[in-house]
Amino acid sequence: MKPPPFDYFAPTSLEEALVLRSEHGDGSVMLAGGQSLIPLLSLRLALPAAVIDLGRVPGLAGITPLDGGVAVGAMTRQRELERSPLARDRLAFVVEALKHVGHVTIRNRGTVGGSIAHADPAAELPAAVLALDAQLVACSVRGERTIAAGDFFRGLYTTALEPDELLVEVRFSDAPACSRSAFIEVARREGDFALAGAGASIALNGGREIADARLVFIGVDTRPVRATEAEEALRGSEPSVEMFREIAEAAVQGLEPISDLNGTRAYRRRVAAVVARRALVAATTSA
Ligand SMILES: Cc1cc2nc3c(=O)[nH]c(=O)nc-3n(C[C@H](O)[C@H](O)[C@H](O)COP(=O)(O)OP(=O)(O)OC[C@H]3O[C@@H](n4cnc5c(N)ncnc54)[C@H](O)[C@@H]3O)c2cc1C
Numbered sequence: 001m002k003p004p005p006f007d008y009f010a011p012t013s014l015e016e017a018l019v020l021r022s023e024h025g026d027g028s029v030m031l032a033g034g035q036s037l038i039p040l041l042s043l044r045l046a047l048p049a050a051v052i053d054l055g056r057v058p059g060l061a062g063i064t065p066l067d068g069g070v071a072v073g074a075m076t077r078q079r080e081l082e083r084s085p086l087a088r089d090r091l092a093f094v095v096e097a098l099k100h101v102g103h104v105t106i107r108n109r110g111t112v113g114g115s116i117a118h119a120d121p122a123a124e125l126p127a128a129v130l131a132l133d134a135q136l137v138a139c140s141v142r143g144e145r146t147i148a149a150g151d152f153f154r155g156l157y158t159t160a161l162e163p164d165e166l167l168v169e170v171r172f173s174d175a176p177a178c179s180r181s182a183f184i185e186v187a188r189r190e191g192d193f194a195l196a197g198a199g200a201s202i203a204l205n206g207g208r209e210i211a212d213a214r215l216v217f218i219g220v221d222t223r224p225v226r227a228t229e230a231e232e233a234l235r236g237s238e239p240s241v242e243m244f245r246e247i248a249e250a251a252v253q254g255l256e257p258i259s260d261l262n263g264t265r266a267y268r269r270r271v272a273a274v275v276a277r278r279a280l281v282a283a284t285t286s287a
Pocket of ligand 1: 030032037038059106110111122123161191
């Protein structure tokens with residue numbers, strides 16, 4: 001199908017983009033990498049009055065070291081982040097997650113900010129942002145504010161961004177020393193959105209106990225889910241496959257995945273437990 005008619009704007013400065021966003025509010029969408037938006041327009045699942053193309057706005061892309069973290073501009077292409085030596089060194093969890101995002105051609109165009117703002121519950125980047133307690137920087141004509149990842153994802157394709165705001169940057173803090181991570185998912189075909197997936201990060205202390213643990217699920221709720229109780233249970237314990245199995249089984253009990261043609265609720269919950277255990281084992285083995 002053809003997209004519906006809309007007004008197209010191509011601002012050349014952030015100020016111009018913010019004014020357009022403020023004028024068009026809820027009736028506007030941003031064209032970042034277009035990997036989700038263009039299909040939505042073509043299928044007429046999105047009917048915006050205005051499309052604001054961020055492609056000519058300078059200063060929105062880049063990967064910058066911070067004191068104790070890394071800042072990633074919203075328009076940074078997913079593939080650029082995946083291949084960045086800085087990200088490989090300091091954002092290993094994010095790099096692991098990115099490997100599962102569609103295919104390389106999609107990651108070549110898709111942006112970091114686009115994936116996070118789109119907030120697909122089966123998307124990997126939002127889960128990584130949540131697991132790492134990242135800070136999301138939003139801008140509007142009213143000014144700038146920082147939103148904690150834990151407060152950002154509100155529900156199905158819904159975020160804490162106001163109708164006049166743009167996501168401009170993601171700020172990650174450095175992971176605890178010696179953290180290792182793994183992202184494991186099950187999809188119908190390589191590159192498809194996950195039926196269920198889990199990302200884990202584990203840091204061991206000198207006594208081989210778990211000093212820090214992160215565990216997140218995708219595809220099992222209306223937004224990415226952080227398994228905070230499981231993380232608490234893991235901290236301070238000695239890793240073992242049996243303990244990971246028990247913790248993974250317990251972590252999925254509260255999940256309410258959808259049932260659809262691709263899998264029932266019970267199946268997705270079962271898959272979630274298996275991928276969580278495997279992700280914990282894989283992260284610990286490399287740690
Ligand atoms: C075949 C296929 C398979 C895919 N598989 C996966 C997958 O397995 N995992 C996965 O995570 N993703 C997958 N994707 C989606 C891909 O990751 C997209 O790149 C991503 O969801 C959206 O990023 P984008 O830059 O393309 O944003 P766009 O499509 O341009 O925009 C998406 C939405 O985000 C909003 N938006 C964009 N940028 C901003 C901003 N800076 N501030 C505020 N709002 C903004 C737009 O208004 C729009 O509503 C797949 C896509 C395709 C086509």
